[in-house]
Amino acid sequence: xxxxxxxxRPHDPxxxxxxxxxxxxxxxxxxxxxxxLPQAAxxxxxxxxxxxxxxxxxxxxxxxxxxxxxxxxxFRFRAxxxxxxxxxxxDPEGVLVLHPNGAGHDAVLYRRPRKGTDSDEFxxxxxxxxxxxxxKHSLEETSVRLGVEVRDVDRLEGELTGVERGKARVLRGFxxxxxxxxAAEEADGGLSRDGELAxxxxxxxxxxxxxxxAQLQDAVDITVRGFxxxxxxxxxxxxxPERVLEGVFAARSRVEGNGLGYDSIVGAGSHAxxxxxxxxxxxxxxxxxxxxxxxxxxxxxxxxxxxxxxxxSGTFTPLQRQVYDIVHASQQAGMDAVRPGAGFQxxxxxxxxxxxxxxxxxxxxxxxVEEALDKDSLIYRRWTLHGFGHMLGLxxxxxxxxxxxxxxKGAVQEDFVLTVEPGLYFQANDELVPEELRGxxxxxxxxxxxxxxxCENLSAGLPRSAEDVEAWLGEQREAGPRLALPA
Ligand SMILES: [Mn+2]
Numbered sequence: 464x465x466x467x468x469x470x471x472r473p474h475d476p477x478x479x480x481x482x483x484x485x486x487x488x489x490x491x492x493x494x495x496x497x498x499x500l501p502q503a504a505x506x507x508x509x510x511x512x513x514x515x516x517x518x519x520x521x522x523x524x525x526x527x528x529x530x531x532x533x534x535x536x537x538f539r540f541r542a543x544x545x546x547x548x549x550x551x552x553x554d555p556e557g558v559l560v561l562h563p564n565g566a567g568h569d570a571v572l573y574r575r576p577r578k579g580t581d582s583d584e585f586x587x588x589x590x591x592x593x594x595x596x597x598x599k600h601s602l603e604e605t606s607v608r609l610g611v612e613v614r615d616v617d618r619l620e621g622e623l624t625g626v627e628r629g630k631a632r633v634l635r636g637f638x639x640x641x642x643x644x645x646a647a648e649e650a651d652g653g654l655s656r657d658g659e660l661a662x663x664x665x666x667x668x669x670x671x672x673x674x675x676x677a678q679l680q681d682a683v684d685i686t687v688r689g690f691x692x693x694x695x696x697x698x699x700x701x702x703x704p705e706r707v708l709e710g711v712f713a714a715r716s717r718v719e720g721n722g723l724g725y726d727s728i729v730g731a732g733s734h735a736x737x738x739x740x741x742x743x744x745x746x747x748x749x750x751x752x753x754x755x756x757x758x759x760x761x762x763x764x765x766x767x768x769x770x771x772x773x774x775x776s777g778t779f780t781p782l783q784r785q786v787y788d789i790v791h792a793s794q795q796a797g798m799d800a801v802r803p804g805a806g807f808q809x810x811x812x813x814x815x816x817x818x819x820x821x822x823x824x825x826x827x828x829x830x831x832v833e834e835a836l837d838k839d840s841l842i843y844r845r846w847t848l849h850g851f852g853h854m855l856g857l858x859x860x861x862x863x864x865x866x867x868x869x870x871x872k873g874a875v876q877e878d879f880v881l882t883v884e885p886g887l888y889f890q891a892n893d894e895l896v897p898e899e900l901r902g903x904x905x906x907x908x909x910x911x912x913x914x915x916x917x918c919e920n921l922s923a924g925l926p927r928s929a930e931d932v933e934a935w936l937g938e939q940r941e942a943g944p945r946l947a948l949p950a
Contacts, residue, residue, distance in 0.1 A: 475587070483583065486583075486585075486586050487580075487583070490580035490585075493579070493598055495598070495600070495604055497600065497604045497607050497608050498607065498608070499607060499608060499609075499610050500551055500608050500609065500610075501674065502551045502674050502763070503551060503608070503609055503610030503611075504610070505672050505673075505674045505675075506548070506549055506550055506551045506609065506610070506611070507610060507611075508672070509548060509549055509667065509672075510549055510559075510561065510568075510570050510611075511567070512667050513549065513561060513663070513664065513667065514561055514567045514568040514570075515567075516663050516667075517561070517632055517660070517663075518563070518567075519563045519630070520563060520630050520631060520632055521560065521561065521562060521563060521623070521626045521630060521631040521632070522559075522560070522561040522568070522631075522632050522660065523558060523559075523560050523623075523631065523632065523633040523634065523641055523645070524543075524545055524546050524549055524558070524559045524560075524634045524637075524664075525543065525546060525557070525558045525559075525634065525637040525638035525641055526542045526543050526546040526547070526550075526552065526554070526555060526556065526557040526558065526559075526637065527540075527542065527543045527546070527555065527556075527637040527638065528540075528555050528556050528638070529555050529590070535589075537590075539722075540554070540555045541721075541764070542554070542555070542557075542764065543634070543637050544668075544764070544856075544857035544858050544861075545634055545661075545664045545665075545668075546559060546634075546637070547763075547764055547857060548664070548668060548857060549664075550572055550609055550611060551608075551609050551763075552572060552574070552605065552609055553763075553764065554574070554575075554599070554600075555575075556574070556575045556616060557572060557573065557574045557575075557616070558572070558573040558616065558619055558638065558641065559571075559572050559573075559611075560573065560619070560622070560623070562622075563630075569612070570611050570612065571611070571612050571613070571614055571622075572605070572606075572609065572611050572612065572613045572614070573613075573614055573615070573616040573618065573619040574602060574605060574613055574614075574615070574616055575591070575615075575616050576601065576602055576615055577593060577598070577599040577600065577601050577602075578591040578592050578593055578599075579593050579598075579601075580593075602614065602615060620644075623644065628645055628646065628648070629656075631645055632656055632657055632659070632660035633645045633657050633660070634657070634660055634661060634664070635647065635657050635661070645657075654866075658864075661864040662864050662865060662866050664864065665862040665863060665864035665865040666862065666865045666866065666869045668856060668857070668861065668862050669854065669862050669865065669869065669870070669876070669879055670876060670877075670878045670879065671856060671878050671879070671880050671912070672878075675765065675856065676878065676880070676912060678761055678763045678765035679765050679767070679855065679856065679880055679910070679912075679921060680921055681720075681761045681765070682720065682724070682758070682759050682760060682761040682765045682766055682767040683767040683769070683910055683921045683922050683924070684924065684950075685715060685716065685719040685720050685759040685761060685767070685950075686716075686757065686758055686759045686767040686769050686922070687769075687922065687924035687925050688715055688719070688947075688950060689711075689712040689715035689716060689757060689759060689947070690712070690755070690757070690769065690771060690925055691939055692711050692712065692714070692715050692944075692945060692947055693708045693711050693712050693755065693757075694773065694935070694936050694939035694940070695939045695940065695942060695943060695944045695945060696708070696711055696944045697747065697753070697773065697775065697936075697940075698747075698775075699749065699775065699776050699777045699940065700749055700776070701749070702746040702747050702748055703746060703747050704744075704745075704746045705729040705730070705731055705734070705743040705744065705745050705746060705747070705753075706729070706743050706744065708729050708753075708755065709727045709729045709743050711947070712727055712755075712757050713727065714946075714947040715759065715947040716759040716760070718947045718948065718949060719759065719761075719947070719949060719950060720759040720760055720761040720762060721760045721761060721762050721764060722759075722760055723757070723758070723759065723760060724758040724759060724760040724766025724767060724768065724859045725758060725766070725768070725859045726741040727741065727743070727755070727756070727757040728740050728741055728743075728754070728755065728756035728757070728770075729743045729753070729754075729755050729757075730743075730745075730753065730754045730755070730904060731745050731746060731747040731748065731751060731752075731753045731775075732745065732747075732748055732751040732752070732753075732902055733890075733891040733901075733902030733903075733904070734754075734904075735752060735753070735754035735772065735888070735903070735904030735905070735906075736888040736889060736890050736891065736902065736903070736904035737904075738848060738849065738888070747775045748775065749775055749776050750775065750776055750780070751775050752772050752773065752774055752775065752779075752783060752903065752904070752905065753772070753773050753775055754770065754771075754772045754904050754905065754906055755770065755771055755772075755773070756768070756769070756770040756906065756908065757769065757770075758859060764857050765856060765857055766855070766856075766857070766858070766859050767855075767910055767921075767922065768855055768859050768882050768884075768908060768910060769908055769909065769910065769922050769925065770884055770886075770906045770907060770908030771907065771908075771925060771932070772787065772790075772904075772905045772906060772907065773932060773936055774932075774933065774936070777933060777936060777937060777940075778933050779929055779933070782899055782900070782903075783903065783905075784929050785824075785825070786821075786825070786887055786900070786903055786905050787905050787929045788929060789817065789818065789820075789821030789822075789824070789825075789887060790818070790821075790885055790886060790887055790905045790906065790907050791907055791927060791928055791929065792817050792821070793814045793815075793817035793818045793821070793885040794814065794883055794884070794885050794907045794908075794909070794927065796813045796814055796816070796817045797810050797811075797813050797814040797851050797852070797883040797885060798883050798909075798911060798918055798920065799813070799917075800813040800814075801875060801881075801883070801911060801913055801917065801918035802875075802913065802914075802916055802917050802918065803874075803875065803876050803877045803913055803915065803916075804874050804875075804876070805874055805875055806873070806874050807870065807871055807872070807873060807874065807875060808871070808872070810851055810852070810875070810883075811850055811851045812836075813851075814851040814883070814885040815836065815843070815847065815851070815885075816832070816836060817885075818843065818846075818847050818885055818887060819832045819835050819836055819843040819847075820832050821887070822835075822843055822846055822887070825900070826897070827846065827889075827895070827896050827897075827900070828842075828843060829842070830842075845893075845895075846887050846888055846889060846896075847885065847886065847887060847888075848886065848888055849884075849886070851883060851884065851885055852881050852882035852883045852884050852908075853881060853882055854870070854879065854880065854881050855880045855881055855882055855910055856880060861880075875913050876913060877913050877914065877915055878912060878913060879912070879913045880910060880911070880912050880913075880921070881910075881911060881913075882908055882909065882910055882911075883908070883909055883911055884906055884907065884908030884909070885906070885907070886904065886905055886906030886907070887903075887904070887905055888903075888904040888905075888906075889901055889902065889903045889904070890902075907927055909921070909922040909923075909925075909927065910922045
């Protein structure tokens with residue numbers, strides 16, 4: 464069987480010439496009035512930082528291509544985060560190249576030209592044709608919008624001719640052809656040259672600039688409205704499927720943002736104890752809790768990451784309240800520890816100590832708190848399961864390629880954005896805890912920015928304390944269901 468061209472469908476009709484000629488004629492212009500985007504000034508500064516890190520070397524950062532979902536359909540494209548951070552371009556099949564020019568670098572964005580009415584792809588290509596996918600920006604328009612030189616991607620191979628492997632760095636894993644052009648190098652103990660590029664990009668992304676902070680606040684604000692939407696349809700006295708709640712939040716994410724930053728975790732009852740519960744095929748029950756971990760990705764791909772655990776009936780039972788208060792105290796201890804220079808591990812320890820003490824108070828923890836916290840024990844983790852949080856930005860687990868000394872083993876700095884999200888989880892079949900605790904899972908997660916002397920809670924639009932959660936849930940129910948409409 465002949466190889467299918469990407470995006471070509473097996474049943475493309477053999478059109479008669481008469482039809483083809485007819486389709487090639489009679490189309491008017493579709494000019495767009497474009498202007499430089501506000502983020503262009505920021506992406507230029509970010510490219511300068513990368514240029515300064517790799518003097519005299521060619522730096523290649525691809526966007527990635529659409530991935531097949533099934534047969535001839537694709538997942539909705541989502542640009543590579545480093546590429547988006549450096550260009551502001553969110554379309555597939557772009558490649559940013561920093562060409563060394565002696566003094567620094569010339570940045571060139573290689574892009575696929577639009578397939579307008581000047582080619583048969585206009586009406587024949589379901590993947591690229593504008594009759595199928597809508598008007599795309601031309602190379603010239605893209606250059607104006609993004610404030611960077613843009614060239615046809617067909618020129619890329621030729622313009623990389625002669626670039627030595629030892630003088631180039633490629634962000635691997637996004638473009639198989641480029642990964643092949645620049646063969647992977649053995650890492651000598653530490654990181655490979657390409658690994659260093661990925662690490663440096665991650666580390667540069669740790670500090671959010673003013674434009675990024677505005678994007679993150681936007682994503683969080685939409686997320687707050689999504690949680691309100693969900694609370695407004697959550698019945699106190701009867702079941703509602705987890706997927707209805709998932710869908711209500713998804714509607715908000717799509718109306719006001721690009722979509723979800725990650726699959727929503729909607730865990731009613733004991734599903735809350737499964738950390739990545741995204742099957743969401745259960746239903747709420749009066750008297751139980753529901754844990755929801757949901758975040759909107761905004762139109763510039765910045766995501767929120769927020770968790771709330773609500774008492775379905777409207778008020779926590781005394782035992783639920785006791786566990787909730789422990790988690791809340793732990794989260795507050797973590798937030799209190801966040802300030803410039805605070806060790807990531809110190810914030811972790813601040814959260815974990817409160818959780819371990821709470822587990823002791825609940826009569827669950829064998830031995831002493833100090834013994835459990837000892838690095839050679841950590842038995843408390845049976846019920847805490849995960850770390851206190853992570854960096855947040857374009858990726859929900861942001862800056863993950865950073866070298867440990869800049870992240871897990873380092874200190875947070877002003878304008879880092881991270882989550883603080885301790886939890887306690889008692890599995891339904893955990894025979895080491897009292898029966899009434901089994902199936903209870905509670906997490907509270909907020910998104911904070913490190914300020915000059917502490918932190919700012921970006922998601923303060925949602926309540927955290929048990930009392931405030933109960934009052935807020937009551938208010939939302941009182942207000943009643945609403946359609947997700949643009950704010
Ligand atoms: Mn998280």
